[in-house]
Amino acid sequence: MPSIPLLKFHHPESVFAWQDGKTISAQRFLTDVISLAERLPARAYVLNLCNDRYRFMVGFAAAMLRGQISLLPPSHTSDLVKRLAQHYADLYCLTDGAHRPGSLQTISYQNLSDVSLLQASMPEIPATQVAAIVFTSGSTGNPMPNEKTWGAISRSVTAEASRLGILNRGDLTLLGTVPPQHMYGFESTALIAMQGGVILHAAKPFFPADISALLNEIPGPRALVTTPVHLRALITSNTDLPELELIVCATAPLSRELALQAVERFGAPLQEIYGFTEAGQIASRDTASTDEWRTFDGLSLHQKGETTYVSGGHVVGELPLSDITELHSDTTFLLHGRTADLINIAGKRTSLANLNHHLNAIDGVLDGVFFMPNEKEGNTTRLAAFVVAPELDAREILKALRLRVDPVFLPRPIHKVDALPRNSTGKLPRTSLDKLLQQCKRGC
Amino acid sequence: MNTNTDIDKTGFEQELAQHIITALNLDIGLAEIDPLAPLYGDEGLGIDSIDVLEISLVLTKQYGVQLRSDDENNAIIFASLRNLGNHILQNRTK
Numbered sequence: 293m294p295s296i297p298l299l300k301f302h303h304p305e306s307v308f309a310w311q312d313g314k315t316i317s318a319q320r321f322l323t324d325v326i327s328l329a330e331r332l333p334a335r336a337y338v339l340n341l342c343n344d345r346y347r348f349m350v351g352f353a354a355a356m357l358r359g360q361i362s363l364l365p366p367s368h369t370s371d372l373v374k375r376l377a378q379h380y381a382d383l384y385c386l387t388d389g390a391h392r393p394g395s396l397q398t399i400s401y402q403n404l405s406d407v408s409l410l411q412a413s414m415p416e417i418p419a420t421q422v423a424a425i426v427f428t429s430g431s432t433g434n435p436m437p438n439e440k441t442w443g444a445i446s447r448s449v450t451a452e453a454s455r456l457g458i459l460n461r462g463d464l465t466l467l468g469t470v471p472p473q474h475m476y477g478f479e480s481t482a483l484i485a486m487q488g489g490v491i492l493h494a495a496k497p498f499f500p501a502d503i504s505a506l507l508n509e510i511p512g513p514r515a516l517v518t519t520p521v522h523l524r525a526l527i528t529s530n531t532d533l534p535e536l537e538l539i540v541c542a543t544a545p546l547s548r549e550l551a552l553q554a555v556e557r558f559g560a561p562l563q564e565i566y567g568f569t570e571a572g573q574i575a576s577r578d579t580a581s582t583d584e585w586r587t588f589d590g591l592s593l594h595q596k597g598e599t600t601y602v603s604g605g606h607v608v609g610e611l612p613l614s615d616i617t618e619l620h621s622d623t624t625f626l627l628h629g630r631t632a633d634l635i636n637i638a639g640k641r642t643s644l645a646n647l648n649h650h651l652n653a654i655d656g657v658l659d660g661v662f663f664m665p666n667e668k669e670g671n672t673t674r675l676a677a678f679v680v681a682p683e684l685d686a687r688e689i690l691k692a693l694r695l696r697v698d699p700v701f702l703p704r705p706i707h708k709v710d711a712l713p714r715n716s717t718g719k720l721p722r723t724s725l726d727k728l729l730q731q732c733k734r735g736c
Numbered sequence: 737m738n739t740n741t742d743i744d745k746t747g748f749e750q751e752l753a754q755h756i757i758t759a760l761n762l763d764i765g766l767a768e769i770d771p772l773a774p775l776y777g778d779e780g781l782g783i784d785s786i787d788v789l790e791i792s793l794v795l796t797k798q799y800g801v802q803l804r805s806d807d808e809n810n811a812i813i814f815a816s817l818r819n820l821g822n823h824i825l826q827n828r829t830k
Contacts, residue, residue: 497805498785498789498805499789499792499802499803499804499805500792500796500802501802501803501804502804502805502806505804521786522789525789528793528797529793529796529797637786674761699785700784702784705763
């Protein structure tokens with residue numbers, strides 16, 4: 293059975309990561325992984341909530357050495373963690389912080405820096421071993437699992453590093469503003485360091501001043517892995533950044549205007565990445581100069597009816613894209629927005645069907661629907677909701693939703709109404725909801 | 737919700753509350769922001785991390801104040817409009 297080494301390109305003494313202003317060698321990483329693996333409980337599934345990106349990677353790799361599968365759900369609300377625990381009976385949680393789901397056995401990440409360096413040979417992981425299960429939110433409240441083999445994710449991030457021109461760039465540090473627990477951050481900040489031979493930065497800066505300070509601490513070449521939300525924040529706040537070699541952006545569509553501003557202000561090329569949970573990353577574009585996406589090497593697209601499929605490369609079989617696509621060739625294409633049901637706010641994804649399911653599952657809600665107003669440039673657009681619930685006030689509905697859905701999807705505002713404008717077939721046409729929203733704004 | 741806390745807010749807190757309402761597109765009146773209620777989490781305004789980023793941009797633009805996530809006082813700063821206001825008054829550069 294073919295296997296793939298845990299780290300590619302990194303020599304034992306080479307820098308693998310930056311953490312709290314210090315470097316960590318590849319050999320130190322291996323030592324930490326092997327030491328932690330010995331301390332993990334004999335379970336099959338782990339929910340890795342480590343905030344620190346380095347500790348997350350050690351946890352992920354240690355779990356793999358033990359044959360354990362890391363679960364990456366779309367959010368960590370208490371309702372979702374409970375559902376996961378029901379389905380994956382021996383799931384446990386590994387954490388380095390205060391967030392401890394009450395429903396799971398929880399292991400604290402221990403500081404392993406006292407363990408003396410091991411002269412271990414590089415572990416090899418079977419390519420067919422399932423390393424992670426990444427979930428999409430699904431439409432019925434139950435997240436949909438997507439198994440990721442070690443071979444598939446290794447090939448995916450190798451293709452990405454190669455496209456970005458950073459494969460085996462052992463002097464380049466990647467600083468990410470996205471968490472490693474979601475697909476984009478998992479691949480583009482964490483796995484890319486293990487399999488693409490670049491340096492991982494352990495921090496997850498949030499405010500513009502954090503991003504600037506951390507980039508300034510990195511002595512060598514640096515790249516920023518981020519989202520449109522953070523790019524806009526950096527530009528709006530007029531933050532100065534040190535010289536960057538590359539900006540990588542994903543999660544939500546980036547406008548040409550914002551891309552041009554970023555390239556001009558930070559003097560670095562920008563590559564936008566496109567992907568989806570089922571396939572991983574599949575294409576990129578230089579957004580400042582073109583709208584056209586180009587698939588990663590080895591991948592190609594074809595259309596059947598109105599659906600576009602991707603196949604080849606790291607993609608197993610053929611997988612449908614959930615976006616409306618215009619093919620220019622089998623490797624170049626335009627995206628024309630998401631299909632109507634999918635919601636993407638600040639890089640977090642869900643579906644209206646899933647949100648509606650949770651809203652209607654609340655005791656006292658007789659009928660309810662989420663609604664995405666037309667997006668405006670500038671501020672992040674928020675969802676609205678119309679709810680028929682004579683016995684509840686908006687605050688109580690919000691409190692119940694908070695247990696079930698990620699905060700970015702909480703409706704703002706909740707409109708309490710007497711009835712929803714359902715048509716004769718029980719459907720809610722968008723035009724009716726638009727009209728209702730206008731009425732509510734005038735006071736309903 | 738307490739709808740009559742307006743008399744409790746200082747002039748600066750009213751100005752700050754108006755900036756927050758505008759930046760976050762909140763569908764509430766100025767009077768509905770209680771200067772002592774928590775801004776973050778499931779009580780009070782119930783703002784989330786994306787909102788905090790939006791607010792940080794307003795603070796930088798209007799008052800020259802830069803928030804940092806390693807500031808141990810962040811929980812205190814966002815504990816209420818009054819605390820946020822005091823933090824700005826102590827750190828503003830414009």
